[in-house]
Amino acid sequence: MNSQPEPLSFESDVLQTFIFEQSQIRGEIVRLGASWQTILSRKQYPPAIQRHLGEMVAAGALLSATLKFSGTLIIQAQGTGLVRLLVVECTADLGLRATIKLANDVTPETIPSEASLAELINPDGLGKLVITLDPSNRQEGQQAYQGIVPLSLHGQPITSIAQAIIAYMNYSEQLDTKIWLACNHQFAGGILLQKLPQLGGHAPLKKLTEEELDEAWERLPMLVQTVKDAELLSTPPNVLMNRLFTYETDQQTVRSFPLRHLQFSCQCSRMRVGNMLIMLGYDEVTDILEEQQQVETTCDFCGQVYAFDAVDCKQLFIARNLIDGMRPAKGKH
Numbered sequence: 001m002n003s004q005p006e007p008l009s010f011e012s013d014v015l016q017t018f019i020f021e022q023s024q025i026r027g028e029i030v031r032l033g034a035s036w037q038t039i040l041s042r043k044q045y046p047p048a049i050q051r052h053l054g055e056m057v058a059a060g061a062l063l064s065a066t067l068k069f070s071g072t073l074i075i076q077a078q079g080t081g082l083v084r085l086l087v088v089e090c091t092a093d094l095g096l097r098a099t100i101k102l103a104n105d106v107t108p109e110t111i112p113s114e115a116s117l118a119e120l121i122n123p124d125g126l127g128k129l130v131i132t133l134d135p136s137n138r139q140e141g142q143q144a145y146q147g148i149v150p151l152s153l154h155g156q157p158i159t160s161i162a163q164a165i166i167a168y169m170n171y172s173e174q175l176d177t178k179i180w181l182a183c184n185h186q187f188a189g190g191i192l193l194q195k196l197p198q199l200g201g202h203a204p205l206k207k208l209t210e211e212e213l214d215e216a217w218e219r220l221p222m223l224v225q226t227v228k229d230a231e232l233l234s235t236p237p238n239v240l241m242n243r244l245f246t247y248e249t250d251q252q253t254v255r256s257f258p259l260r261h262l263q264f265s266c267q268c269s270r271m272r273v274g275n276m277l278i279m280l281g282y283d284e285v286t287d288i289l290e291e292q293q294q295v296e297t298t299c300d301f302c303g304q305v306y307a308f309d310a311v312d313c314k315q316l317f318i319a320r321n322l323i324d325g326m327r328p329a330k331g332k333h
């Protein structure tokens, strides 16, 4: 096996974070290449859905960069249209995966390429955006946290993933946030600006007045609005940050943090599938085995196939003392 690590590229699959110190506004720029292409390669995504999924993947990266614990951020758009679910998961160390679920009688080919987000997932206005923070060490008392906002605003269906995320951040998290997202078949990218709660910390270099703070919160988003989708998708995040905010230095100090790398990563494992079979119960599993040679399941996110034959299944249940059989040699408890 080749143990040489892949050379890291600073062009894409990187996230740049920065802060405007005086005005306490933080920013992030992300550009995904290989990780987004890996997601696209695992499933046939209808063109109408690709754009929204890519934008959601970029949003997942932006929101995960602030996770203060080891765990996973999960963004789900749920609804009753042709698409039932768009889901993106991003771990605190920026491992990404994503998938979709279509309605039962729908195939990727039958989805019109010009379908809007509302037609795809929110035809009745009952769709919702769910964001879950799932800590990896739940046994140690950390709770999962979940926030939900409707995929409608003032009675109108929302038209973009960015609009949904902004609504979530403003209403559910109560953090003034602006997000720009873009995607094509090669790259997905995004920019986030967010007002930090005034928590103190080290003293600002020069205290800004309320008017100056409000003015900064108007001016910085206007600078970002000059970025075309093509520029966001073709420019390394650190280069784009410098290009946009170089002239901020007379009144603002832009402090940038080291680039962080992102990659596709799936948390599926044979052990997790085994646990799922145990939850299904021995009788149910035995029924499946009577119809089929083995219980087979494919990971929705990465396409990995897990197969358990009758012997594997029996071992699973014996190992947990759920059916009689030879106990494992060390199984005293």
Ligand SMILES: [Zn+2]
Binding pocket: 266, 267, 268, 299, 300, 301, 302, 303, 304
């Ligand atoms: Zn997987």
